[in-house]
Amino acid sequence: MSLQDNEKEMEKDKENKNTNEILADALADKSSRRSFIKNLSIGAAAASATLVTGCVPGADAAVSGEMRLRWQEFFKKNYRLMTEEEKEQTVSRLERLAALKDGLELQIGSEPPLPKVLYGYAFNITRCEGFMECVTACIKENNLDRKTHTQYIRIFEMEPGQLDPSTGDGKYFHEVPVENKFYMGTQCFHCENAPCTKACPTKATWREPDGIVVVDYDWCIGCRYCQAACPYFGRRFNWGKAEIPKEEITTKQHYLGNRLRPMGKMEKCTFCIQRTRKGRLPACVEACPTGSRVFGNLLDPDSEIRYVLKHKKVFRMKEELGTEPKFWYFID
Amino acid sequence: MSAHTNRNVRTFIIDVFRWNLRGGIGFQLFRLLLLGCMAMGIYAYSFQARFGLSVTGMNDIISWGFYISNFTFLVGVAAAAVMLILPAYVFHDPNFHRVVIIGEGVAVGALVMCLSFIVVDLGGPLQAWHLIPGIGIFNFPSSILAWDVLVLNGYLLLNALVPAYILYSHYMGRKANEKLYRPFVFLSIFWAFSIHMVTAFLYQGLPARPFWNNPLLGPRFLASAFAAGPALIALILAVIHNFTSYKIDRSVFNKLRLIIVISAIINLLMLFSEIFKEFYFPTHHSSAAVYLFFGMDGHDSLVPWIWTSVCVNLAATLVLAFNPGKNNPKVLLPACVFLFVAIWMEKGIGLIVPGLIPSPLGEIVDYLPTWVELTVTLGIFALGITVVSWLIRAALIIEERYEH
Numbered sequence: 001m002s003l004q005d006n007e008k009e010m011e012k013d014k015e016n017k018n019t020n021e022i023l024a025d026a027l028a029d030k031s032s033r034r035s036f037i038k039n040l041s042i043g044a045a046a047a048s049a050t051l052v053t054g055c056v057p058g059a060d061a062a063v064s065g066e067m068r069l070r071w072q073e074f075f076k077k078n079y080r081l082m083t084e085e086e087k088e089q090t091v092s093r094l095e096r097l098a099a100l101k102d103g104l105e106l107q108i109g110s111e112p113p114l115p116k117v118l119y120g121y122a123f124n125i126t127r128c129e130g131f132m133e134c135v136t137a138c139i140k141e142n143n144l145d146r147k148t149h150t151q152y153i154r155i156f157e158m159e160p161g162q163l164d165p166s167t168g169d170g171k172y173f174h175e176v177p178v179e180n181k182f183y184m185g186t187q188c189f190h191c192e193n194a195p196c197t198k199a200c201p202t203k204a205t206w207r208e209p210d211g212i213v214v215v216d217y218d219w220c221i222g223c224r225y226c227q228a229a230c231p232y233f234g235r236r237f238n239w240g241k242a243e244i245p246k247e248e249i250t251t252k253q254h255y256l257g258n259r260l261r262p263m264g265k266m267e268k269c270t271f272c273i274q275r276t277r278k279g280r281l282p283a284c285v286e287a288c289p290t291g292s293r294v295f296g297n298l299l300d301p302d303s304e305i306r307y308v309l310k311h312k313k314v315f316r317m318k319e320e321l322g323t324e325p326k327f328w329y330f331i332d
Numbered sequence: 333m334s335a336h337t338n339r340n341v342r343t344f345i346i347d348v349f350r351w352n353l354r355g356g357i358g359f360q361l362f363r364l365l366l367l368g369c370m371a372m373g374i375y376a377y378s379f380q381a382r383f384g385l386s387v388t389g390m391n392d393i394i395s396w397g398f399y400i401s402n403f404t405f406l407v408g409v410a411a412a413a414v415m416l417i418l419p420a421y422v423f424h425d426p427n428f429h430r431v432v433i434i435g436e437g438v439a440v441g442a443l444v445m446c447l448s449f450i451v452v453d454l455g456g457p458l459q460a461w462h463l464i465p466g467i468g469i470f471n472f473p474s475s476i477l478a479w480d481v482l483v484l485n486g487y488l489l490l491n492a493l494v495p496a497y498i499l500y501s502h503y504m505g506r507k508a509n510e511k512l513y514r515p516f517v518f519l520s521i522f523w524a525f526s527i528h529m530v531t532a533f534l535y536q537g538l539p540a541r542p543f544w545n546n547p548l549l550g551p552r553f554l555a556s557a558f559a560a561g562p563a564l565i566a567l568i569l570a571v572i573h574n575f576t577s578y579k580i581d582r583s584v585f586n587k588l589r590l591i592i593v594i595s596a597i598i599n600l601l602m603l604f605s606e607i608f609k610e611f612y613f614p615t616h617h618s619s620a621a622v623y624l625f626f627g628m629d630g631h632d633s634l635v636p637w638i639w640t641s642v643c644v645n646l647a648a649t650l651v652l653a654f655n656p657g658k659n660n661p662k663v664l665l666p667a668c669v670f671l672f673v674a675i676w677m678e679k680g681i682g683l684i685v686p687g688l689i690p691s692p693l694g695e696i697v698d699y700l701p702t703w704v705e706l707t708v709t710l711g712i713f714a715l716g717i718t719v720v721s722w723l724i725r726a727a728l729i730i731e732e733r734y735e736h
Contacts (some may be wrong), residue, residue, distance in 0.1 A: 166694025201477035222455020231540035240386030264455025
């Protein structure tokens with residue numbers, strides 16, 4: 001769906017709007033300047049409102065229903081400013097839109113951060129053998145674009161004596177593990193002092209209380225300043241429309257996580273927010289056959305991640321930048 | 333000519349349109365050419381609107397390309413108007429007073445182009461309203477991009493409204509009240525420096541990109557802007573001098589030459605200082621400069637580009653400095669063209685693209701703009717030239733009438 005089409009359909013939506021719906025809309029939200037603008041445009045639409053939709057079921061109703069949903073989606077707020085109710089409304093709108101447009105049955109969640117949780121991640125460079133099961137699992141779980149081969153996780157084959165992935169080979173294509181080489185994975189490091197969130201001109205990306213750096217895909221304007229600001233190459237942009245085979249779409253989604261991203265928006269690793277906020281492990285951790293990936297709650301003294309940080313020799317990438325990543329490498 | 337008493341804001345606007353729509357066959361062809369270029373730009377942009385930025389040469393590694401390069405350069409051109417405002421209003425140079433309005437027209441055109449380049453570079457232009465304080469969220473003061481939006485729009489307002497007021501007063505046949513607009517003129521002088529410093533800080537503030545994360549970037553932006561901008565203004569003044577009845581004093585060109593030479597020399601000095609730092613003892617942080625000047629791992633698409641720019645820049649600066657033609661326009665004007673192009677090459681693509689290469693994970697790819705990017709850029713340039721020519725044509729007619 002291109003932006004132009006989107007706009008056109010919203011225009012049509014304006015015209016087709018049922019008077020009853022307009023009234024209901026106007027009554028439903030009284031506050032906020034944004035809804036004031038919305039009501040203004042609805043007022044303009046009321047003049048040309050026809051009685052096509054509403055109680056008459058059928059194809060027309062479905063189409064104009066879709067346009068109505070799009071219109072409401074276009075003028076919604078930044079996720080962080082939404083009330084719980086508004087979050088549920090937008091999530092159900094997105095589900096209905098996916099059903100109407102692509103016949104997809106999605107379950108999009110808006111789970112809040114769990115109390116007393118701060119996520120941390122550790123990567124065992126002694127154990128990883130470069131199988132890239134994590135990459136495959138991540139692509140599948142997070143509905144990444146198959147056309148441009150988007151990857152949140154990168155695995156670098158490293159020569160001994162090096163610890164900086166930029167000196168490694170990120171494009172290896174041969175049998176692994178190779179004698180006398182080791183492997184280092186990179187992804188978004190969920191920095192405590194994240195340069196990307198500081199750069200964003202519209203506050204469309206931020207760090208959640210549980211430490212996950214997220215993007216509100218619908219609030220992002222696609223300026224890509226965050227991508228320039230990230231010292232870890234942690235962000236990916238939707239240059240075109242993402243292509244995912246319909247049967248491969250992961251339907252259990254989160255608003256801030258793996259839901260299908262619109263064209264022209266930034267995306268990134270979210271520690272599989274759709275899983276971790278329900279107490280599950282990220283897909284990469286679950287998929288790793290060597291047990292090189294450790295994920296857990298940094299605030300829980302009995303967690304595995306705390307054990308690693310206490311007993312192993314750990315280091316972080318580009319520590320000198322002061323970004324305080326929540327991602328450690330360690331040696332057995 | 334109608335009597336002054338019959339004039340008002342309405343006739344002012346109508347006259348501006350009337351003057352601009354009339355003209356000889358050559359002028360009409362020029363307008364038609366610009367219109368054609370803009371139409372081509374819109375056609376090319378329609379692909380971008382449909383298929384997203386995937387139709388450009390940019391990717392996750394080189395995430396900013398030709399658009400942002402041109403944006404960065406044009407902010408400098410806009411800021412350079414101050415080099416006419418400063419002598420005109422601070423040193424009360426009467427010859428500069430006659431041309432200051434042209435400089436302001438160029439600034440407005442450059443800013444229109446800057447803002448257009450930002451809009452076409454956005455992935456979600458329909459969401460641009462998210463930036464408007466009140467209905468959107470403005471990440472101020474944390475995001476330098478938010479600062480940039482603020483200073484660019486502010487500068488556009490200052491450079492549009494002050495001349496509009498002066499011209500309207502002259503149109504009405506009265507002297508503009510200097511007490512009224514003088515504070516805004518001084519504000520615009522400070523503002524000119526701020527737009528270019530803030531734009532430099534946009535890049536300078538990113539520790540992720542060592543090539544940009546360099547305290548010299550801001551001052552160097554100013555120096556190159558005060559060379560390239562006045563060079564462009566000198567060329568525009570030469571066109572006006574030759575093709576209209578509005579004659580420009582020789583001394584203006586001589587003084588502009590001095591401004592250009594001093595700025596160009598400071599710019600070269602800082603370039604030399606940067607090159608010294610990168611290559612005397614190359615570190616991990618020098619890899620972008622190595623890629624730019626010598627190529628890396630077989631990727632060397634920018635090497636001829638940057639060396640052409642540096643050589644042309646050096647040659648043009650020398651010609652302007654030693655002035656072999658003794659102020660002969662046949663020598664000075666081509667030198668201005670070459671200097672302008674050299675700085676455009678260096679401060680556009682030559683600054684933005686290598687800043688992103690190699691990626692933070694050490695990957696190197698080459699960047700080549702696609703026909704969409706080139707055509708959209710052509711369209712935006714045509715838009716800018718149209719804006720400048722409309723403003724200057726109206727301004728010159730009003731000024732000439734007022735002078736007589």
